[in-house]
Amino acid sequence: MAISYKDSGVDVEKGYEAVKLMKQHVKSTYTQGVLGDIGSFGGFFKMPDGMKEPVLVAGTDGVGTKLKYAIISGKHDTIGIDAVAMCVNDIVCQGAKPLFFLDYFATGSLSPEKVATVVSGIAEGCRQSGAALIGGETAEMPGFYPEGDYDIAGFAVGAVDRSKIINGSGIKEGDVLIGLKSSGIHSNGYSLVRKLFGEDISVLEKFDSELGAKPIDVLLTPTRIYVKSILSLIEKVHIKGIAHITGGGFIENIPRIFPEGIGCEIVKNSYEVPAVFRVMQKRAGISDSQIYNTFNMGIGMVVCVAESDVKATVSQLESTGEQCFVIGKTVKGSGVKIV
Numbered sequence: 001m002a003i004s005y006k007d008s009g010v011d012v013e014k015g016y017e018a019v020k021l022m023k024q025h026v027k028s029t030y031t032q033g034v035l036g037d038i039g040s041f042g043g044f045f046k047m048p049d050g051m052k053e054p055v056l057v058a059g060t061d062g063v064g065t066k067l068k069y070a071i072i073s074g075k076h077d078t079i080g081i082d083a084v085a086m087c088v089n090d091i092v093c094q095g096a097k098p099l100f101f102l103d104y105f106a107t108g109s110l111s112p113e114k115v116a117t118v119v120s121g122i123a124e125g126c127r128q129s130g131a132a133l134i135g136g137e138t139a140e141m142p143g144f145y146p147e148g149d150y151d152i153a154g155f156a157v158g159a160v161d162r163s164k165i166i167n168g169s170g171i172k173e174g175d176v177l178i179g180l181k182s183s184g185i186h187s188n189g190y191s192l193v194r195k196l197f198g199e200d201i202s203v204l205e206k207f208d209s210e211l212g213a214k215p216i217d218v219l220l221t222p223t224r225i226y227v228k229s230i231l232s233l234i235e236k237v238h239i240k241g242i243a244h245i246t247g248g249g250f251i252e253n254i255p256r257i258f259p260e261g262i263g264c265e266i267v268k269n270s271y272e273v274p275a276v277f278r279v280m281q282k283r284a285g286i287s288d289s290q291i292y293n294t295f296n297m298g299i300g301m302v303v304c305v306a307e308s309d310v311k312a313t314v315s316q317l318e319s320t321g322e323q324c325f326v327i328g329k330t331v332k333g334s335g336v337k338i339v
Helices: 012-027 064-073 079-092 112-129 190-197 201-211 215-220 227-236 249-257 275-284 307-319
Strands: 054-062 097-107 132-140 150-161 176-181 241-244 262-266 299-305 324-332 336-338
Touching (some): 012 112, 012 132, 064 079, 064 150, 079 097, 079 112, 079 150, 112 150, 176 307, 190 201, 190 215, 190 275, 201 275, 227 307, 249 299, 249 336, 307 324
Parallel strands (some): 097 132, 262 336
Antiparallel strands (some): 097 150, 176 324, 241 299
C-alpha cells in the first residue's frame, strides 16, 4: 500500500492555499527597493541610494512564549507585529533603516487561515517600520508541535552610512538617558508572566481590576515599533547611543551601549511604572533589581544624549507621537543602579 506525503501529515495543498491567502498582506509592505515577486527562490532588494559607504545591519529574533497567549485565546492577528518589532527595534539602535524582513512559521498541522492571519500581523509590523516582507518559510512538521501550537521568528536587514553608525563610543559621564514609553510587556519575560498569571482564560479574568483592563488584551498588546520615531530623531539630534529594552530589562540592555568605565543611575520615580509590572512584582515577591533585570518596566527604548541636547530630543520624540521621560544619567563605573 502506497503512503503519500499527505498520509505522513504534510498537506502541500494547504501550503499552496496559505501562500495564496497571504499574498495580499505581503504585497502591502513592498517598497521601491523590492525587485521581483513572491515565489522566487530568493528575495531581491536594491541597495538604497544616497549613502557614501552603506553598511548592512542584521538582526533576528522570535516572540518567545508570548505565543502561548495568542494560541489559547485564538487571537493571531497581532503576534506577527511582535516578531517584526523585536528585530527592527534592534537594528535601528545602530542607526540603521530597516530595508526588508523575512519570517519563519512552523506548526504541526497547517491551517492556511491561521498562517495568513499571523502574516497579516507581520505585514502590519513591516508597514510600521518601513521594511518590505520579501520572503519567508512556512514549515508543516507533524508530530513535532502539539495540536494548534506554532512558532514564529524573523530576520531583518537594514542599512546605515558607515559614518553615521551609532555605537555608544562617544558616551561619557554626565550624559542623559531618555526613556521612550513601552506599549506594555512587549515580548520578553513571558515564562515568568505565565507562571504568575497562568494559561487559563477564565483564571486570567480574575485580574481585571488589578490590571485595569482585560488581562488577555494587556498580555497580547503588541510590542511598540520605534523605528520611524528614532530615524526622525537621528536626523535632528546627535544621538550617542540607543538601547532596546528586551530580555534582561534595564540591567542587561542599557550597559550594552556604554564604553568601558561608564555606568548609569536610573531614577525609579522619574516616570509612572504601568500597573502590570507592579502587579507582577507583588505576585512574584521579587526585588527591584530582579524585576528591572527581567522586564522593560514601561520603557521600551532608551536614548543617550548630551545634557545640552535633552530639550531638543524630548521635543522631537513628542512630535512623532512618543511619550518620553528623562530617566537617568551616566556616571563613572559600570552597570545600572536603580535609585
